[in-house]
Amino acid sequence: MKVTKKTKVIRSPKRGFYDKETIYKILDNHFICQIAFVYEGYPVIIPTIYGRDNNNLYIHGATVSRMLLELEKGVPLSINITQTDGIVLARSAFHHSLNYQSVTIFGEATLVTSENERYKALKIISDQIIPFRWEEVRLPSKKELKATKILKIPIVEASAKIRKEPPSDEKEDYNLSIWAGEIPITSTIQNPISDPKLKEGIPIPESVKKLMKKE
Amino acid sequence: MKVTKKTKVIRSPKRGFYDKETIYKILDNHFICQIAFVYEGYPVIIPTIYGRDNNNLYIHGATVSRMLLELEKGVPLSINITQTDGIVLARSAFHHSLNYQSVTIFGEATLVTSENERYKALKIISDQIIPFRWEEVRLPSKKELKATKILKIPIVEASAKIRKEPPSDEKEDYNLSIWAGEIPITSTIQNPISDPKLKEGIPIPESVKKLMKKE
Numbered sequence: 001m002k003v004t005k006k007t008k009v010i011r012s013p014k015r016g017f018y019d020k021e022t023i024y025k026i027l028d029n030h031f032i033c034q035i036a037f038v039y040e041g042y043p044v045i046i047p048t049i050y051g052r053d054n055n056n057l058y059i060h061g062a063t064v065s066r067m068l069l070e071l072e073k074g075v076p077l078s079i080n081i082t083q084t085d086g087i088v089l090a091r092s093a094f095h096h097s098l099n100y101q102s103v104t105i106f107g108e109a110t111l112v113t114s115e116n117e118r119y120k121a122l123k124i125i126s127d128q129i130i131p132f133r134w135e136e137v138r139l140p141s142k143k144e145l146k147a148t149k150i151l152k153i154p155i156v157e158a159s160a161k162i163r164k165e166p167p168s169d170e171k172e173d174y175n176l177s178i179w180a181g182e183i184p185i186t187s188t189i190q191n192p193i194s195d196p197k198l199k200e201g202i203p204i205p206e207s208v209k210k211l212m213k214k215e
Numbered sequence: 216m217k218v219t220k221k222t223k224v225i226r227s228p229k230r231g232f233y234d235k236e237t238i239y240k241i242l243d244n245h246f247i248c249q250i251a252f253v254y255e256g257y258p259v260i261i262p263t264i265y266g267r268d269n270n271n272l273y274i275h276g277a278t279v280s281r282m283l284l285e286l287e288k289g290v291p292l293s294i295n296i297t298q299t300d301g302i303v304l305a306r307s308a309f310h311h312s313l314n315y316q317s318v319t320i321f322g323e324a325t326l327v328t329s330e331n332e333r334y335k336a337l338k339i340i341s342d343q344i345i346p347f348r349w350e351e352v353r354l355p356s357k358k359e360l361k362a363t364k365i366l367k368i369p370i371v372e373a374s375a376k377i378r379k380e381p382p383s384d385e386k387e388d389y390n391l392s393i394w395a396g397e398i399p400i401t402s403t404i405q406n407p408i409s410d411p412k413l414k415e416g417i418p419i420p421e422s423v424k425k426l427m428k429k430e
Contacts, residue, residue, distance in 0.1 A: 006257065011277065032313070034295055036251035036258040042221065043251040043258055047297040047317055062226065080249055082262040087344055089407075089423070093337065093352045094359040096344070098247070102262055122308065129302055129311070130398075137308045138388055144309040166410045173353055179420045180413055183345075183427075184405035192304075195381045195395040205394045208304070212398075 006106045007159035017160040020055070026081060026103045026160055027052050031129045035059070036078045039070055050079075051125035057153045058121040059109070068149045072111040077153070079105040084185050090167035091178040097163065099182060105158040109151040121150045132207040221321045222374035232375040235270070241296060241318045241375055242267050246344045250274070251293045254285055265294075266340035272368040273336040274324070283364045287326040292368070294320040299400050305382035306393040312378065314397060320373040324366040336365045347422040 001007070001018045009016025017023070027050075036045045046067050050057045057079070061068045071077060081103045088097040112118050119140075126134045140148070167180045192208050216222070216233045224231025232238070242265075251260045261282050265272045272294070276283045286292060301314040327333050334355075341349045355363070382395045407423050 006259075010281065032297065032299055034249045034251075034260060034297070036249075036260040036293070038253050038256075038258050041253075042291045042321065043253050043293045044221075045249060045251040045260060045293045045295040045319065047295060047315075049313070065226065076257045078251070078258045078260045080260040080262060082247065082249070084247055089345070089348065091353055092355075092359075093341060093349065094355050094363075096341065096348070096352075098264070100262075104260065106257065126308060126311065130304070133304065133311070134308065137311075137393060138306055138391055140307075140309050144307075148309075166412070174412060175414070176353055177414065177417055178352060179417045179423070180410040182408045182410075183423060184408065186403050186405055188401050188403045190399040190401055193397045193399065195397075197381070197389060198395055199390070199392065202392055202394045208394070208398060 001155075001158050003159070004157050007104065007157050009159060009161050015161050015163055017162060022160045022162070023103055023155070023158050024052065026083065026101050027057070030081050030083065033057075033079045033081045035067070035071070036080075037067075037070060037075055049125060049129065051121065051128035053121070053124045055155045057105070057155065058112070058124055058150060059153065060122065060125055060148055060150045063147055063149045065149065068151060071109040071151055072149070074108045074110065076106070076108055079107075079153070085164065086182045086184040088167050088182050089180055091169045091173040091176045091180050095167055095169050097167065099163050099165070102161045103158060104161070105153070105155055107153050107156050109153045112150040112152050118145065118150050121152070122148070130207050130211055132210060136205050136207055216370075216373050218374070219372050222319065222372050224374060224376050230376050230378055232377060237375045237377070238318055238370070238373050239267065241298065241316050242272070245296050245298065248272075248294045248296045250282070250286070251295075252282075252285060252290055264340060264344065266336065266343035268336070268339045270370045272320070272370065273327070273339055273365060274368065275337065275340055275363055275365045278362055278364045280364065283366060286324040286366055287364070289323045289325065291321070291323055294368070300379065301397045301399040303382050303397050304395055306384045306388040306391045306395050310382055310384050312382065314378050314380070317376045318373060319376070320368070320370055322368050322371050324368045327365040327367050333360065333365050336367070337363070345422050345426050347425060351420050351422055
């Protein structure tokens with residue numbers, strides 16, 4: 001990925017990554033991003049679901065969504081995804097830190113109009129959240145498709161920032177009798193809870209079993 | 216909290232909350248937020264650590280941080296914190312959803328200049344991440360304090376949005392033999408990992424033990 005003025009990691013440059021492999025890996029590990037854009041002069045930030053297909057992100061929502069109505073104009077937007085991997089406890093208050101993996105994208109969205117691509121995009125978003133679920137469900141009706149808007153965001157300007165290391169203290173502090181280390185934080189999937197209105201005798205489906213196994 | 220044009224939850228209004236208790240509860244359950252602001256005409260979104268004190272958030276960073284240099288001018292900013300609690304699997308693709316708790320704040324920052332308040336703010340941020348750690352560490356030196364900038368953001372315009380319910384399908388779909396329910400997602404603290412450079416014989420401190428117990 002081309003490094004631009006907007007994507008260049010200035011603070012702690014060694015933590016900046018610009019290769020697609022690193023950026024895609026973080027994107028593929030998540031399905032919620034935060035999107036920022038300017039609306040009536042104010043910065044607005046909204047969490048939304050996405051799906052990645054090659055070098056594009058797809059987002060979707062209601063046809064009447066204010067965010068999508070604004071973004072489809074092609075206004076500049078910024079996306080961030082941040083995964084906290086751990087709290088880094090140093091000997092000094094000053095050197096406390098976090099281990100994390102973060103991706104920031106600058107770009108703009110376009111409205112997807114082709115019915116083929118719209119349908120494909122919905123499957124991509126579904127697969128991003130839980131693979132194989134699309135094959136199990138009642139697929140979108142014409143009415144539901146009509147109520148859904150899909151935007152595509154090419155990943156043109158993007159960078160990743162990663163910290164993954166032990167604490168880094170001042171030389172003289174290593175002699176202090178203060179514990180230092182990392183408290184890892186993980187996101188964990190718990191056992192599925194059936195809908196209270198579920199018909200009797202319907203087993204946990206393959207998509208859910210596979211997601212649980214992946215953890 | 217006064218409901219404003221910017222904070223009013225339009226889509227699914229029943230999921231919007233404006234009371235301080237709900238907003239503070241979500242804020243206090245986290246320590247990373249995403250801040251958006253406009254920089255040279257572009258929306259920029261940056262994850263950062265915060266600490267809450269009454270109706271203010273404190274953020275901090277390097278004195279030379281571009282984000283803080285911009286925000287201290289008092290430009291409009293927007294903050295979002297989103298916690299994903301579960302994937303909601305409906306019988307229809309269309310009604311798949313997430314359970315989540317989200318807070319959005321609109322406001323502006325001011326530079327904290329009083330040395331007393333600066334020091335207090337650093338402890339508040341530290342306590343937000345891991346309570347009682349401040350009492351264990353080597354506290355900031357004059358040089359470290361000089362390298363640190365602190366901004367205060369009053370929580371003036373804010374709203375929470377919460378979804379916490381089973382799937383909601385079309386009436387006729389409840390008869391389908393398709394599993395529906397929720398896959399809960401939790402953020403979990405793992406066992407602490409000592410710094411490879413830790414002096415021998417230093418036990419896990421109280422702050423870490425308390426954080427583990429809280430989980």
